[in-house]
Amino acid sequence: MSDNAPKKKAGLFDIRVVIGGLLGIYGLILVLLGLFNASDAELARGDGLNINLWGGLGMLVVAIAFGVWARLRPVVVPEEPDDTTR
Numbered sequence: 492m493s494d495n496a497p498k499k500k501a502g503l504f505d506i507r508v509v510i511g512g513l514l515g516i517y518g519l520i521l522v523l524l525g526l527f528n529a530s531d532a533e534l535a536r537g538d539g540l541n542i543n544l545w546g547g548l549g550m551l552v553v554a555i556a557f558g559v560w561a562r563l564r565p566v567v568v569p570e571e572p573d574d575t576t577r
Contacts, residue, residue, distance in 0.1 A: 501566035511557030514550045521547025 502508075525544025534541060 499568045499570065501568055505561050505566050507557045507561040511554045511561065514557065515554035518547045518550030518554055521550065523547075 521543045525541045525547055529541050529543065533543070
């Protein structure tokens with residue numbers, strides 16, 4: 492196979508995009524719950540720590556890291572399959 496063969500990027504089918512997207516959605520939900528729905532009972536169970544807020548922020552950071560990783564190092568898929576793997 493020559494080096495000039497056209498290649499495609501995996502794009503949305505890259506597992507890092509899927510994982511990052513799911514973590515981002517769940518993280519955003521937890522941040523919103525931590526900001527607007529934190530009761531005194533929940534804070535007492537968390538020993539004064541807003542667990543939803545901090546857990547959601549952590550998930551958002553990891554989701555952003557997955558997105559940056561997928562953007563900087565895309566998976567390149569060759570246009571034609573390689574016959575030497577059979």
